[in-house]
Amino acid sequence: xxxxRFDAVLTYALAALGLWLSYxxxxxxxxxxxxxxxxAAAWPLVVDGLILAATRAVVTFGGHDARRYAWVLLGCxxxxxxxxxxxxxxxxPGPVHPAIAAVVAVVPPVGAxxxxxxxxxxxxxxxxxxxxxxxxxxxxxxGALSIEVNTPAQCVAPRGDEVPAPEPVAPSPFTDATGDExxxxxxxxxxxxxxxxxxxxxxxxxxxxxxxxxxxEGGMSGRAIGQLVGVSEATVRxxxxxxxxxxxxxxxx
Numbered sequence: 001x002x003x004x005r006f007d008a009v010l011t012y013a014l015a016a017l018g019l020w021l022s023y024x025x026x027x028x029x030x031x032x033x034x035x036x037x038x039x040a041a042a043w044p045l046v047v048d049g050l051i052l053a054a055t056r057a058v059v060t061f062g063g064h065d066a067r068r069y070a071w072v073l074l075g076c077x078x079x080x081x082x083x084x085x086x087x088x089x090x091x092x093p094g095p096v097h098p099a100i101a102a103v104v105a106v107v108p109p110v111g112a113x114x115x116x117x118x119x120x121x122x123x124x125x126x127x128x129x130x131x132x133x134x135x136x137x138x139x140x141x142x143g144a145l146s147i148e149v150n151t152p153a154q155c156v157a158p159r160g161d162e163v164p165a166p167e168p169v170a171p172s173p174f175t176d177a178t179g180d181e182x183x184x185x186x187x188x189x190x191x192x193x194x195x196x197x198x199x200x201x202x203x204x205x206x207x208x209x210x211x212x213x214x215x216x217e218g219g220m221s222g223r224a225i226g227q228l229v230g231v232s233e234a235t236v237r238x239x240x241x242x243x244x245x246x247x248x249x250x251x252x253x
Contacts, residue, residue: 019048022044022048022081022085023044023045023048024044025044025084025085025088025089026043026044026047026048026081026084026085026088027040027041027043027044028040028088029084029087029088029091029096029104030043030044030104032091032094032095032096033095033096033100033101033104033105034095034101034104035104035105043104043107043108046107046108046111046112047077047080047081047084047107047111048077048081049111050073050076050077050080050111050114050115051074051077051078051081053073053115053118054070054071054073054074054077054118055074057070057073057074057118057121057122058070058071058074060125061122061125064125064128066121066122066124066125069117069118069121070118070121073114073118076114077111077114080107084104087100207229207230207231208239210229211225211226211229211231211235211236211239211240212239212240212243214228214229215236215239215240215243222236222237222240223236
């Protein structure tokens with residue numbers, strides 16, 4: 001479906017006709033409310049002008065949160081215009097009731113206040129769009145843009161229930177669980193261990209020597225050596241401390 005020039009002309013013509021009819025009715029109502037000729041001629045411009053300004057704000061604000069204020073302003077301005085046209089049609093000729101005259105007198109300052117606030121809101125929306133264009137992070141930046149941007153799938157944060165759980169960290173082969181004899185990446189693999197079932201039958205000196213050899217090679221904790229050789233971790237430490245004491249006594253001898 002294509003919008004032709006005829007469609008645009010028809011739309012603008014009907015809008016202009018409606019504004020003209022509304023203008024004449026509101027101008028006559030303002031004159032009957034006690035306003036002068038010039039003031040009565042300008043009064044409808046405030047009411048219907050608010051409708052035009054609010055409609056444009058609704059369209060141009062996009063998804064910005066300020067669009068709600070534009071909708072409220074549009075509803076209030078349209079209601080005032082409709083009520084004014086209805087009052088002009090049903091009220092008898094001549095001066096209107098003082099309460100109606102008071103309402104007519106209140107419209108211009110309220111309209112001025114609303115338009116001033118709309119100007120400030122429009123400036124804030126413009127600032128948000130400019131911050132987004134400059135790479136800034138504005139909370140309303142995406143909604144203020146009238147162009148829809150397709151976000152790449154990899155840039156979309158997963159929902160809370162879709163966040164993958166962290167993978168369990170496997171114990172590193174170079175970690176000493178007891179803090180005793182920490183392993184290093186450069187450590188060489190230990191020599192083939194003794195069969196734990198034979199540890200009880202092996203001579204004590206052979207077991208002790210095997211423990212000392214594994215300690216000298218490094219890369220294993222005391223607990224791991226004890227499990228491989230078939231002795232307790234306390235025994236491994238006792239062999240180590242005794243060997244260290246003997247090594248200190250040799251220079252003195």
